[in-house]
Each structure stands twice: as structure tokens, then as C-alpha cells.
Amino acid sequence: MLKQQVERQNTPSMEDYLKAIAMLRNENKVARVSQISQKLKVKMPSVTSALKKLSDKKLVLHQKYGYIELTTRGDKVAKDIIHRHEALNRFFTEILDIEKETAEADACKIEHVISQLSLERVTKFIEFIEACPPGETKFSKKYKYYLEHGEYPE
Amino acid sequence: MLKQQVERQNTPSMEDYLKAIAMLRNENKVARVSQISQKLKVKMPSVTSALKKLSDKKLVLHQKYGYIELTTRGDKVAKDIIHRHEALNRFFTEILDIEKETAEADACKIEHVISQLSLERVTKFIEFIEACPPGETKFSKKYKYYLEHGEYPE
DNA sequence: AGCATTTGTTAGTTATGTCTAACAATGTTA
DNA sequence: TAACATTGTTAGACATAACTAACAAATGCT
Structure with missing residues (x-):
């Protein structure tokens, strides 16, 4: 699988930027500084400086006042993060029955x-x-019953 | 339960220090700068400066060259973190069957x-x-079978 | 007691990653 | 096309949290 290659020389912050860019690209076709800023709830100068760092690391393509694109490597990292996000989200909502926002x-x-x-x-x-x-009742159903009643279903 | 009171104005770093102090106290009776340093794999000056911060926040009692103690508040935070740690650790080892170190x-x-x-x-x-x-086979057993064989046990 | 070792502290540097204020480029529209 | 609004950038400040080097206190040993 070789996922190791994709992992952990990236800070949480960098990963957030890559994820945001990938998501915006899917939603809007182009990622713009203002939109990344909104999505991550940081100010625009933070985005600019993050883009500089990500450019240096060859994870995004970006020149002054221009559009923002992920490199092949950046895209791989972004996809990996999104994948992690989705797995965890499913686990929290579908298995642990946690509300959407918290999950x-x-x-x-x-x-x-x-x-x-x-x-x-x-x-x-x-x-x-x-x-x-x-034949069997789904575990998740049983778990939800257990959550409510504090004991196993009959 | 009111756990909210105990939560999240503390950084991960601060929480790590509080946890380390609580654990050392349990193991050794006293927490010392050198031991915290070893346990958290940071240098001693980092510990000193963290202790200053935690003192300011009334989470530890510490004066120069003296012993280190948790305040009541610090102890509450530490216990909460240790509790979180243990719950997660159990989940990873007992439920997901993940090896000790990774867990x-x-x-x-x-x-x-x-x-x-x-x-x-x-x-x-x-x-x-x-x-x-x-009557039923434990879920964890079934899960471990599933992990190995890729399908449900008969 | 006096010296050496260990332990702890101070001062100052570095790296992230945020922010505000000021400026510059781009886009819009009258 | 000139003026204005939006968008993006630069410069510089600040907070966190680590580090090294140098110094100071405490401890251990003879």
C-alpha cells in the first residue's frame, strides 16, 4: 500500500490547507485565497504565507495574485487526509452515533x-x-439500544 | 458531571506536563524537573518554562529548585487527561486489537x-x-476473526 | 569543609503559525 | 477610463513551545 510515503512530515496546519484547497477545487473549480481563508477561519495573510510554504514544498502551484492548484504530490496528501476524515466521520456518526457537528x-x-x-x-x-x-441484528442497532437503556436488548 | 469546567483552555503541551507530573507523583512520590524532562523527551529548560506557565495558571505549585506539586485544579485536569488516555488506550487495544505501542x-x-x-x-x-x-460470542472475538479471515465467523 | 557532579535556571535563539496595518493588484461599473 | 471595491500581499508583531549555552544551586563524596 505504501501510504507511509504520504505521511507525517506535514503539520496539521499544512494538511488543513491542502484539504481546503482540494475541497474548494471540487466545489468551485478554483481555490482562491479568500475562500480558503473563509473555510479555515483564518485571515488572508495566513493563507498567503501558508501557500508560500506549500509552494516551497512542491505541494501547491501558486504565483502572486494567481490561481492555486495542487501538485500531484499535494493532491495525494489531500486525498489521504480526506480519506482519513471520512473514515473517522463515519465511525463517529455510524458506529458511535455521535451528532454530525461533534463528529x-x-x-x-x-x-x-x-x-x-x-x-x-x-x-x-x-x-x-x-x-x-x-440473521443477526446489527451491532450498531444493539449498541444504540444499549446507549438508551443501559443494557443488552433481549 | 460538569466535566466542561475541566476542559480545553489547556494546550496539549500543558496537558502533557500535568499528566507527567501526576504519573511521576504516583510512581515516585515526587516529581522532579529532570524526570519530567525524561518522561516527555524535552530538555530541562522547557520543563522550567512550562512550570512557570502552569504556576501562573494555578495548576501547579513550584518554587525555584523546589519540589513540584499539583494544585487541586491541576490534579483535576491531570486526572481527566489520564482518564481520557486510558479510555482511548483500552479502545485501541481491546476493541480494535492494535498493538500496545501504536495504541x-x-x-x-x-x-x-x-x-x-x-x-x-x-x-x-x-x-x-x-x-x-x-450466550453470544463476544463481538471483539468476532471482529478479530473478521480481521484475520475477511469474513464473519460461522 | 571543599570540590565535583548533578540538577535546575536564565537568557537568548529558533520555528510555527497566527494576527493587524498598510499597500498593491485586480475587477467592476458608472 | 477613472474611481471604487474587492482581493491579495508585504511587513512586522505576537504567542507558543521548543532548543543551546552559560550560570547557579543543591547534592554527594572524600
Whole structure:
């Protein structure tokens, strides 16, 4: 799988910028400084300086007043983060039954720090729970019952 | 429960120091600068300056060249972090079957960023899995089978 | 007691990553 | 096209949290 190559010389902040750029590109076709600024809730000069850093690291293409694009490498990193985010988000909402906003917020933090291995296991765990065979009541259903009543369903 | 009072005006770094002090106190009776330094893998001047900050915030008691103690407030914060750590660690090792070192490392990161709500749900989830009624094979066993064989046990 | 070692502190540097204020380029529109 | 608004950049400040080098206190040993 070789995901190691993609990992952890990037700070959480850098990862957030890459993720934002990738998401804006999908939504709007182009990423602009103002939009990244809005999405990440930082001021524009922070974006400019982050872009400089990411350019130096060959993760984005950007020249003064110009459009912003991810390099192939940047895109790989962004996709990896988005993937981590989605796995965690699913785990929190679908398995732990956590409300959307909290799940989002937690995924946004944890995606930057969780190890590849744990993420893979989380993914497998979701698969496992969803793959529950027809005869049995889904674990998630049982868990939700347990959450409400404090004991196993009959 | 009022755990909110205890949360998130403390940086990850501060939380690490408080945790280390609490743990050393339990192991050794006294926390010393050199030991905190070793445990957190930072140099001693970093510890000194962190202690100054924590003193200002009334989380530790410390005077020059003297012993280091947690205040009541500091102790509460430390206990909360240790509790988060333990819950996450159990989840990773017992539920996801992740190896000790990775589980530890991930818990150490995630304990600083996970929300109270998600942590509570993780705890409940562990309870739920362990509380599996006598008749049924434990979920964790089934999951481990699934991990190895890629499909549900018969 | 006196010297050496260990432990702790101070001062000052560095790296991130944010911010504000001021300026510059771009775009819009009358 | 000139004026204005929006967008982006630069310069410089600030906070956090680490570091090294140099010094000071405490401890241990003979």
C-alpha cells in the first residue's frame, strides 16, 4: 500500500490547507485565497504565507495574485487526509452515533494525529459492523439500544 | 458531571506536563524537573518554562529548585487527561486489537483533541462490547476473526 | 569543609503559525 | 477610463513551545 510515503512530515496546519484547497477545487473549480481563508477561519495573510510554504514544498502551484492548484504530490496528501476524515466521520456518526457537528469537529482534529494502522483498523471495524450477517441484528442497532437503556436488548 | 469546567483552555503541551507530573507523583512520590524532562523527551529548560506557565495558571505549585506539586485544579485536569488516555488506550487495544505501542502513541495524541461527548461514547462502546451476554460470542472475538479471515465467523 | 557532579535556571535563539496595518493588484461599473 | 471595491500581499508583531549555552544551586563524596 505504501501510504507511509504520504505521511507525517506535514503539520496539521499544512494538511488543513491542502484539504481546503482540494475541497474548494471540487466545489468551485478554483481555490482562491479568500475562500480558503473563509473555510479555515483564518485571515488572508495566513493563507498567503501558508501557500508560500506549500509552494516551497512542491505541494501547491501558486504565483502572486494567481490561481492555486495542487501538485500531484499535494493532491495525494489531500486525498489521504480526506480519506482519513471520512473514515473517522463515519465511525463517529455510524458506529458511535455521535451528532454530525461533534463528529465533524472530532474527525477534523483526529485526522491529523491518528496512525495509519489505527485508521486501517477503524475502517475494518466499520466494515465488520456493517457486514453483519442477515440473521443477526446489527451491532450498531444493539449498541444504540444499549446507549438508551443501559443494557443488552433481549 | 460538569466535566466542561475541566476542559480545553489547556494546550496539549500543558496537558502533557500535568499528566507527567501526576504519573511521576504516583510512581515516585515526587516529581522532579529532570524526570519530567525524561518522561516527555524535552530538555530541562522547557520543563522550567512550562512550570512557570502552569504556576501562573494555578495548576501547579513550584518554587525555584523546589519540589513540584499539583494544585487541586491541576490534579483535576491531570486526572481527566489520564482518564481520557486510558479510555482511548483500552479502545485501541481491546476493541480494535492494535498493538500496545501504536495504541499508546495514538491515545497520547488523541486524548488532547477528542471531545467529551465522543470520549463518553467510546467508553460506553467498550462497556457495550464487554457486556456481551453469556450466550453470544463476544463481538471483539468476532471482529478479530473478521480481521484475520475477511469474513464473519460461522 | 571543599570540590565535583548533578540538577535546575536564565537568557537568548529558533520555528510555527497566527494576527493587524498598510499597500498593491485586480475587477467592476458608472 | 477613472474611481471604487474587492482581493491579495508585504511587513512586522505576537504567542507558543521548543532548543543551546552559560550560570547557579543543591547534592554527594572524600
